[in-house]
Amino acid sequence: MAGIGGAVTTGRKARWTVLNVLVVVYALFPVLWIVSLSFKTKETLGDGNFIPREWTFDNYKTIFSTTEFVRALVNSIGIALIATAVAVVFGTMAAYAIARLDFPGKRLLIGVSLLIAMFPQISLVSPLFEIERGLGLFDTWPGLILPYITFALPLAIYTLSAFFREIPWELEKAAKMDGATPGQAFRRVIAPLAAPGVFTTAILVFIFCWNDFLFAISLTSTEASRTVPVALSFFTGSSQFEDPTGSIAAAAVVITIPIILFVLFFQRRIVAGLTSGAVKG
Amino acid sequence: MAEIVLDNVTKQYPDGAVAVRDVDIEIADGEFIILVGPSGCGKSTTLNMIAGLEDITAGELRIGGERVNERAPKDRDIAMVFQSYALYPHMTVKENMAFPLRLAKVDDTTVEKKVRDAAEILDLTQHLDRKPSNLSGGQRQRVAMGRAIVRSPKAFLMDEPLSNLDAKLRVQMRTSVSRLQKQLGTTTVYVTHDQTEAMTLGDRVVVMRGGAVQQIGAPQFLYDNPANLFVAGFIGSPAMNFVPASLENGVLRSALGDVPLTDRVRSLLEGAEAPREVIMGLRPEHFEDARLVDDTVRSNGVTFTNQVDVLESMGSDKFAYFSLSGEQATSAELAELAADAGSADVPGGGVSLVARISATSSAVEGEPADIWFDADKVQLFDPGNGRNLTYRG
Ligand SMILES: Nc1ncnc2c1ncn2[C@@H]1O[C@H](COP(=O)(O)OP(=O)(O)OP(=O)(O)O)[C@@H](O)[C@H]1O
Ligand SMILES: [Mg+2]
Numbered sequence: 212m213a214g215i216g217g218a219v220t221t222g223r224k225a226r227w228t229v230l231n232v233l234v235v236v237y238a239l240f241p242v243l244w245i246v247s248l249s250f251k252t253k254e255t256l257g258d259g260n261f262i263p264r265e266w267t268f269d270n271y272k273t274i275f276s277t278t279e280f281v282r283a284l285v286n287s288i289g290i291a292l293i294a295t296a297v298a299v300v301f302g303t304m305a306a307y308a309i310a311r312l313d314f315p316g317k318r319l320l321i322g323v324s325l326l327i328a329m330f331p332q333i334s335l336v337s338p339l340f341e342i343e344r345g346l347g348l349f350d351t352w353p354g355l356i357l358p359y360i361t362f363a364l365p366l367a368i369y370t371l372s373a374f375f376r377e378i379p380w381e382l383e384k385a386a387k388m389d390g391a392t393p394g395q396a397f398r399r400v401i402a403p404l405a406a407p408g409v410f411t412t413a414i415l416v417f418i419f420c421w422n423d424f425l426f427a428i429s430l431t432s433t434e435a436s437r438t439v440p441v442a443l444s445f446f447t448g449s450s451q452f453e454d455p456t457g458s459i460a461a462a463a464v465v466i467t468i469p470i471i472l473f474v475l476f477f478q479r480r481i482v483a484g485l486t487s488g489a490v491k492g
Numbered sequence: 493m494a495e496i497v498l499d500n501v502t503k504q505y506p507d508g509a510v511a512v513r514d515v516d517i518e519i520a521d522g523e524f525i526i527l528v529g530p531s532g533c534g535k536s537t538t539l540n541m542i543a544g545l546e547d548i549t550a551g552e553l554r555i556g557g558e559r560v561n562e563r564a565p566k567d568r569d570i571a572m573v574f575q576s577y578a579l580y581p582h583m584t585v586k587e588n589m590a591f592p593l594r595l596a597k598v599d600d601t602t603v604e605k606k607v608r609d610a611a612e613i614l615d616l617t618q619h620l621d622r623k624p625s626n627l628s629g630g631q632r633q634r635v636a637m638g639r640a641i642v643r644s645p646k647a648f649l650m651d652e653p654l655s656n657l658d659a660k661l662r663v664q665m666r667t668s669v670s671r672l673q674k675q676l677g678t679t680t681v682y683v684t685h686d687q688t689e690a691m692t693l694g695d696r697v698v699v700m701r702g703g704a705v706q707q708i709g710a711p712q713f714l715y716d717n718p719a720n721l722f723v724a725g726f727i728g729s730p731a732m733n734f735v736p737a738s739l740e741n742g743v744l745r746s747a748l749g750d751v752p753l754t755d756r757v758r759s760l761l762e763g764a765e766a767p768r769e770v771i772m773g774l775r776p777e778h779f780e781d782a783r784l785v786d787d788t789v790r791s792n793g794v795t796f797t798n799q800v801d802v803l804e805s806m807g808s809d810k811f812a813y814f815s816l817s818g819e820q821a822t823s824a825e826l827a828e829l830a831a832d833a834g835s836a837d838v839p840g841g842g843v844s845l846v847a848r849i850s851a852t853s854s855a856v857e858g859e860p861a862d863i864w865f866d867a868d869k870v871q872l873f874d875p876g877n878g879r880n881l882t883y884r885g
């Protein structure tokens with residue numbers, strides 16, 4: 212019996228492994244192709260080999276030697292981090308209020324934020340362009356940060372209020388009885404428990420800001436605030452006749468790295484089941 | 493430590509539901525008081541108002557002589573133990589217990605000492621560095637108690653603190669709660685559903701029904717002298733038996749036969765303006781197997797013969813269940829009690845009766861038995877308003 216059972220599970224395991232590998236390869240193949248391209252020399256770029264025949268770091272050197280890319284990288288990191296921080300802080304407060312309090316206009320607030328999330332961004336580009344030009348925000352960091360926050364907030368509020376609803380009410384009452392002010396109860400009891408939700412939200416919002424192309428290309432015009440996805444599209448190579456494919460590939464790899472780091476860093480903090488043991492189930 | 497006074501306290505929730513109505517309770521310093529009543533009668537609401545977790549709609553709450561209606565929970569210096577324990581899952585046992593002290597900005601050495609002392613009392617010393625999720629139910633319960641006692645508050649509030657424990661642990665924790673309260677001498681308000689907890693733990697018991705206080709008194713007094721049908725039926729397990737009867741010429745006519753009014757009953761009835769139709773209440777322990785009763789005593793009571801439906805032997809004594817023909821006693825109070833117990837009786841099923849008789853009784857299940865009861869112990873109630881007509885107030 213045991214032998215048969217063992218054989219079945221081994222067989223199953225093998226099948227699952229094959230399936231997993233297939234899915235992962237399918238998903239990662241374009242990424243690996245870009246990585247491969249980024250290490251190829253100009254001459255071998257079009258040879259169709261998956262593994263580069265000649266390895267080179269030239270493409271990376273090239274992009275980091277241009278202010279065009281470095282400046283865009285700084286813009287991207289700065290803008291995405293600030294927008295994420297602001298959206299998460301306000302999102303946390305709003306989500307807490309929505310999950311815990313009854314206040315007039317609560318339904319309206321939820322409805323409006325849902326509306327914003329569903330609004331096609333493209334239809335806002337022209338008005339935003341005009342508004343930002345009028346206010347002098349065009350081609351500045353705040354000019355991108357503000358619309359990012361607008362669209363990231365509904366996302367943050369939704370994700371976070373789901374997490375807040377999971378936290379037992381009684382913990383807050385207990386904190387109050389233990390002598391905490393509402394602020395202390397929030398900071399020392401609720402916020403630590405909502406941390407996984409906050410980190411999840413931070414990742415989602417950061418990715419949204421980092422990957423945005425539409426606003427970035429419409430609301431910027433110079434290196435002052437141009438982000439990487441846009442800068443990439445402007446890559447021309449050092450001369451008009453040079454093929455920028457290698458540089459673009461290298462830049463694409465570089466801009467993926469912060470996302471991976473960000474996710475890895477926060478993922479460790481997303482500990483499932485953190486609230487278990489609070490109340491008897 | 494302080495006395496707690498609820499002066500005409502009323503609570504109306506925003507949705508209009510009146511959960512607590514004109515409650516007057518005076519809790520003395522160091523007293524252990526129990527709030528008991530069926531589900532939804534406003535026990536938790538009352539407790540939460542004392543705690544400050546719910547606003548008081550009308551009336552006044554005084555702790556230690558001061559009006560505290562408007563004070564936030566943290567300014568009332570009261571600790572609470574929740575039914576769900578509400579331990580902070582991201583903190584260790586030690587941090588959980590230290591939390592109130594940290595908020596009060598107590599210095600580190602004192603915190604350390606107080607937490608150790610509390611852990612000692614509650615036998616938690618070896619668990620101090622564990623997280624609540626790794627503890628058993630009983631240990632979690634003790635941590636919740638520990639968090640309440642560390643800062644020596646003016647009063648403890650406990651909302652069904654033992655109801656999540658299994659039966660055996662509950663008995664064990666019941667005695668330790670009682671011991672702890674005596675040891676600390678802190679005013680305690682304790683909410684429970686449990687008969688035994690209500691009877692054994694408190695100095696006094698408050699019976700509530702539909703947001704109103706029915707009766708306040710020592711457990712034994714409530715048991716012996718219930719103010720109304722509701723208290724009579726709620727306190728005691730198995731519950732008091734209720735049999736409809738009519739008062740005619742100084743005799744009670746009932747399905748159990750004619751019951752003469754003893755001098756005690758007669759004098760209590762005198763000022764009570766009893767109606768003709770009443771409900772007769774008899775505690776199960778006031779019955780006995782007629783064969784085991786002396787002739788001299790027998791004449792003080794009534795003997796009836798009925799078939800024993802079920803006979804449960806408890807070792808120390810036996811519970812005999814009968815069903816009598818005739819109408820069941822009906823009143824709003826009894827209907828509510830039956831609903832709360834989940835045993836809304838089948839209509840027209842006759843009167844069911846429980847008698848607690850001696851273990852030496854030779855009664856047999858399915859056979860008729862002669863059962864005697866003490867006529868002096870009957871309590872009479874007005875079916876209209878539930879008032880105890882034989883109440884010795
Ligand atoms: N937040 C609320 N809003 C409106 N009504 C409420 C609220 N909380 C409780 N009630 C109502 O108030 C009444 C008393 O509730 P409470 O929780 O005090 O009962 P309880 O005696 O503690 O019951 P249980 O034994 O089931 O815990 C109930 O009828 C309940 O429906
Ligand atoms: Mg309750």
